[in-house]
Amino acid sequence: xxxxxxxxxxGPEYAATRHNLGYRVVAExxxxxxxxxxxxxxxxxxxxGRVGGxxxxxxxxxxxxxxxxxxxxxxxxxxxxxxxxxxxxxDDLDVPFGRLKMVTRGGPAGHRGVLSVMAELDTEEFLRVKxxxxxxxxxxxxxxxxxxxxxxxxxxLIPELVxxxxxxxxxxxxxxxxxxxxxFHGDPV
Numbered sequence: 001x002x003x004x005x006x007x008x009x010x011g012p013e014y015a016a017t018r019h020n021l022g023y024r025v026v027a028e029x030x031x032x033x034x035x036x037x038x039x040x041x042x043x044x045x046x047x048x049g050r051v052g053g054x055x056x057x058x059x060x061x062x063x064x065x066x067x068x069x070x071x072x073x074x075x076x077x078x079x080x081x082x083x084x085x086x087x088x089x090x091d092d093l094d095v096p097f098g099r100l101k102m103v104t105r106g107g108p109a110g111h112r113g114v115l116s117v118m119a120e121l122d123t124e125e126f127l128r129v130k131x132x133x134x135x136x137x138x139x140x141x142x143x144x145x146x147x148x149x150x151x152x153x154x155x156x157l158i159p160e161l162v163x164x165x166x167x168x169x170x171x172x173x174x175x176x177x178x179x180x181x182x183x184f185h186g187d188p189v
Contacts, residue, residue, distance in 0.1 A: 001055040002173055003081055004029065005044075005072055007090040007113040009147075010062050016155075018133040019146040021162070022089040022113075023060050025131070028166040030058050042078055043071035052174055066112040069120030076121070086126040087169060088117060093142060095132030097154065098161055100168055100184050102177060103128050110142065127177065131165050 006026030007019075014020050030037050035049040035058055046059035057079060061071035076086065094109050095101045105125045108115035118124050136145030150158060168184035 001057065001079060001081060002085050002087055003057045003059065003072075003075055003079065004087045004089065004169060005059045005061065005068075005075070007065060007068050007088060008060060009065050014147070016149045017147050018091050018150065019065060019113075021091045021131045021133070021158075021165075024158070024162045025089045025129070025165045025169065026058050026060050028162050029169060032166060032170075033058075042074040044075060046075065051170075054173060056173070066116055068113040069116035069118070072117050073120040083121050083123050083126045086117075086121075087129060087172065088114065088126060089129045089165065089169065090114060090131070091133045091146060092130035093133060093135055093146070095130050095134075097132050097134035098157055099132040099186055100165055101130040101132070102168065102172065102181050102185065103130070104177065127172065129165055129168055129172070131161060 004026060006022035008014065008023030009019055030047060033049065033051050035047045037045040037047045037058060037060060039046050043063050044059040044061050046057055048057045059075055061068045063071050090111060090113055104127055107124065108118060136142055168180050171183055172180040
């Protein structure tokens with residue numbers, strides 16, 4: 001079984017922000033797989049089902065970003081899963097806008113949601129699908145940048161980026177990390 005968690009902040013005021021890309025990818029996967037996020041417990045909206053013969057759980061924590069680890073930890077305990085079964089999908093300032101990067105370990109790079117997951121699980125070894133949002137302009141604080149909406153030009157590209165990331169997760173589950181990295185690192189086609 002795999003647990004796929006999209007990081008974000010709850011509430012309509014955050015829905016269109018950079019920090020909610022993880023939520024959007026999980027919503028895309030839920031639609032593709034016809035796996036509704038209809039359960040509300042464990043500090044998450046989540047759904048469970050089978051995809052390509054494999055058991056999966058999709059989740060969006062209902063905590064704020066910096067407390068995401070609480071929800072992830074509860075889900076892993078509930079389903080009796082090790083961190084190796086976890087795929088965290090999130091925005092990343094160090095990845096250029098519109099690109100993807102997939103890794104199995106590493107530091108949080110200032111991402112408070114990832115830091116929270118690492119602290120709760122006491123490990124950095126779990127799969128991550130990072131969606132690039134690029135660096136803020138020099139006059140903007142990172143915290144303000146990730147909580148701001150995309151520009152008009154960026155907004156037009158978000159559906160393609162979300163679809164690309166969802167396809168990367170599907171390949172990751174079906175064929176493994178190396179195949180997903182070979183096919184999806186870089187810009188959407």
